[in-house]
Amino acid sequence: MGNFTNIVVGCGLSGASIARLLADKGERVLVIDKRAHLAGNIYDYKDKNGIVIHKYGSHIFHTNNENVWKFLEKFTDFNTYMHRVVAVIDGIETTIPFNINTLYDVFPQTLAKRVEEKLLTNFEYNSKVPILEFQKQNDKDLKFLAEYIFEKVFLHYTEKQWGKNPNQISSAVTARVPVYISKDSRYFQDKYQGIPLDGYTKMVENMINHPNIVLRLNTDFKSLIQKNPKLINETRIFYTGSIDEFFDYKYGELPYRSVYFKFETHNREFYQNNAVVNYPCNYDFTRIHEYKYYLNDKSDKTVIAKEYSEDFENGKNERYYPIENPENIKLYRKYLKEAPKNVYFLGRLGDYKYYNMDKAVERALNLFEEMSCDKS
DSSP, rough: OOSSEEEEEOSHHHHHOOOOOOOHHOOEEEEOSSSSSSSGGGGGEEEEEEEEEETSSSSEEEESSHHHEEEEHHHHHHHOOOOOOEEEEETEEEEEEOOOOHHHHHHHHHHHHHHHHHHHSSSSTTTEEEHEEEEEEEESHHHHHHHHHIIIIIIIHHHHHHHOOGGGGHEEETTEEEEESSOOOSSSOEEEEOOOOTTTTHHHHHHHSTTEEEEESSSOOOOOOOSSSTTHHEEEEEOOHHHHTTTTTHHHOOOOEEEEEEEEESSSSSSSSSEEEEEESSSSSSEEEETTHHTTTOSSEEEEEEEEEEOOOTTTHHHHOOOOOOOHHHHHHHHTTOOOEEEEEEEHHHHOOOOOOHHHHHHHHHHHHHHHHHHH
């Protein structure tokens, strides 16, 4: 097996980040992943048309955390792509989150102007109001707007994505669908935004390209431990898989939502006018991704992916989104109490949290810092 001080389970962004931090401090790290490729759900590849495809859905990096940005800049250069999302509302293509520009796209000008004035009177400019909070309006026009956005933008999309009524979903999730009192049509307002110029897979390859790191793909953690039982006690383990799986589901399975993608190649330069177009009220899919926008790939063909949501079923599909409600959080914490002192859980699955990419890296940086402080 070699003389490894650490085993990192999962070679996604969380695992690669903690592995590199440990390796840079002179520690030997074995990184394993049960998949045949590294980079986890941010895995991408260039297809036969010369288009970089995000296999598991569009990933747009954005952060306000300068430490996270500088850490990743060691392993990749980013372009200056700033993400915009278009939604089809009443047959009209308009940007979301719903903002002041959206008012004028979907409403008659006189109504849009009246509502805009009331928004600016009642809310701070450039503020984001979660849709469920925005519904608490007494003014007739604002109440109409709240009901319109809830129905046309939020309700049906949320039901498709989560398979639940919005009231059954964590406020941390619903807050991601705000009303934006602004004319800024970007989806994110973070200081740092972009796509790795050579792709996410190459970025992760660079992260683990270190003499102290050994990578083994197609390697299951449980099988590894069965063959080398001493490892469970003699190494530190950083586990980015699902925490309930680590404990063999002794208290039951933690629920997740999954997604699947129907890929299509079209003999035209572009399929749609934007990288991502959402369909809140139409069709069974939630949105369509068109990948060539991200790195400005040149091809006379284009590749799209229609995204469908479904419940996670073990052995059938992949875990994507933790369903963070009180009952599930209670179950997660029950598992966490069982964690051995030498085992650290992190990532979306290990922490059972809906992390953006920057938060996954930040979590790894913070964990490494905590461990360094414990040593001193």
